[in-house]
């Protein structure tokens with residue numbers, strides 16, 4: 001019992017300090033309002049379509065990457081936040097949405113996504129994530145369905 005309580009305490013402390021207090025935490029992150037239309041232009045300008053697909057956006061003039069074609073958007077069981085999208089763009093190797101996708105990584109485990117940090121302005125980044133975010137839909141976690149027996 002004593003041991004269980006101790007483990008619980010350590011877990012709670014680790015959770016508190018690692019998630020909310022660390023300098024790496026997304027706490028306090030907030031973006032100014034961006035423009036969806038301007039974001040679509042940024043998406044085309046930086047040729048994201050070379051490796052990605054997005055609903056209702058096409059540009060035949062962009063040369064497609066032969067091995068990478070990742071759909072951005074769709075149903076997720078967790079909210080895809082602005083913070084997560086900013087992270088995906090400025091720090092692509094931070095987290096892989098599909099770790100099994102081997103063609104997305106280099107031999108040393110880094111993302112093959114191009115880094116645009118020295119080319120993209122902050123305003124462009126804000127508009128870009130404003131454009132991308134509505135493409136993600138939150139689907140509630142589905143519980144096992146039990147048969148309903150009326151009384």
Ligand code: HEC
Pocket residue numbers: 043046047048049050051052065068070071072073085088089092095096097098099101103104105111112113114116128132
């Ligand atoms: C050279 C190919 C390449 C280019 C160009 C590229 N990406 Fe990516 N992108 C990737 C790869 C590979 C991943 C990793 C997929 C994963 O997370 O499993 C990725 C992941 C992402 C993700 C996370 C995916 C998700 O649904 O969680 C976002 C968002 C994203 N890219 C946005 C962009 C944007 C915006 C641009 C243009 C500014 C861009 N990418 C340009 C290859 C590319």
